Amino acid sequence: MKRILLVVTVATFTMNFAQADGAADYAAGGCANCHGITGVSVIQIYPNLSGQNSAYTVKQLKDFQTGVRKDPTMNAMSKIVAGKEQSIADFLATQK
């Protein structure tokens, strides 16, 4: 029983740690400037990202990086968060 509790505790801690990483990566990437602190955009032409499926967000970031998806701002911004796609996407998926 103690072992199970320990595993649950570690899993919970890891999850919270990953989310905190994602929030920091999102903030550091300057994403909030257009997409809002929690992924709710203030400007209509920018997409809301809160609650978005993480696999979709990761793919879009990579498509912007490689130029498969074209947008002058995002082609540049996506490169700033290279390697942090998953943590940012996981953070956004948890936001409302």
Place this chain on the structure above:
Amino acid sequence: MKRILLVVTVATFTMNFAQADGAADYAAGGCANCHGITGVSVIQIYPNLSGQNSAYTVKQLKDFQTGVRKDPTMNAMSKIVAGKEQSIADFLATQK
């Protein structure tokens, strides 16, 4: 006072009518097959569209139609809903 009430009633009716149109256009376009009945996708790689900014959704549909944004499925599907971009986008923006 009566005139104000009438205006409010007409405005409300028009809004509901537009939303009903959007729901029908969204359904008729086959959008729900991938994006869910209310814009919440069941499959992770497809984006959630519920609550999305309507101006953003309209732009994406038009970009898919013209091929500015490339995705084999959406390049085809977006053409089915030509002329209905705004009503669909307005419907999705109201969904949770």
